[in-house]
Amino acid sequence: MPPNQRLPLPPFGKELIVKLQSTSPPWPIMICLGGDAWQRARQWHCNPTVWALVCPSHSAPAQYRWPVLDLMVIVDWQLDQAAGHDEVMTLAKVLLQQGAELVAVCPGWVDFSEQAFEYDSRLPVGQR
Numbered sequence: 001m002p003p004n005q006r007l008p009l010p011p012f013g014k015e016l017i018v019k020l021q022s023t024s025p026p027w028p029i030m031i032c033l034g035g036d037a038w039q040r041a042r043q044w045h046c047n048p049t050v051w052a053l054v055c056p057s058h059s060a061p062a063q064y065r066w067p068v069l070d071l072m073v074i075v076d077w078q079l080d081q082a083a084g085h086d087e088v089m090t091l092a093k094v095l096l097q098q099g100a101e102l103v104a105v106c107p108g109w110v111d112f113s114e115q116a117f118e119y120d121s122r123l124p125v126g127q128r
Contacts, residue, residue, distance in 0.1 A: 007065035011054040012041060017067050019051055026051035029071050033091060034078035044076070052076070061094040069099035077107050 009017070010031075019026050030052035032041040037054045044052035055061055073095050077088050092103045 004065065007063065010064040010066060011038070011056065012045075012051070013053055013064070013067055016051050016053060020067065024049075027072065029053065029068060029073050030076045031055055031066075031073055031091065031095070032076045033088060036078060037076075040076055040078070055091055061091040064094075066095055066098045066100070068095055070101050072102045073100045073104070075103065075105045077105055079107065 016026070016029065026049060028050065030041070030044050030050060031054075032038070032044070032052050033055045034057075037057070041052035041054045044050050053066070055064075075088060075091060075095075088105055092105065095103045
């Protein structure tokens with residue numbers, strides 16, 4: 001469902017609309033949520049191929065018109081008191097309702113260089 005055109009854009013949304021009309025639009029689009037969201041968005045802006053929007057703390061994602069129609073979106077999520085599991089799920093649902101092709105969530109506190117589990121092929125199936 002397309003968003004109401006009267007809704008305000010999220011922070012950095014106007015700039016994204018301009019960039020999407022350029023010959024080399026940004027990809028992917030990051031949505032910064034949680035602790036230091038504004039600072040993280042500005043860090044993403046240093047990368048010329050990416051653009052970031054901010055979902056401000058203590059505001060409902062549905063109160064914004066997210067310019068994400070047919071775009072891949074990654075939620076750059078820092079877990080804090082203002083952005084828990086319910087908030088990130090609400091944001092993902094709103095982004096999908098407003099036309100995002102795909103919404104992925106990247107939790108910032110997870111160290112992806114660490115092994116998440118250990119697989120022991122010597123153990124019987126069901127105990128591995």
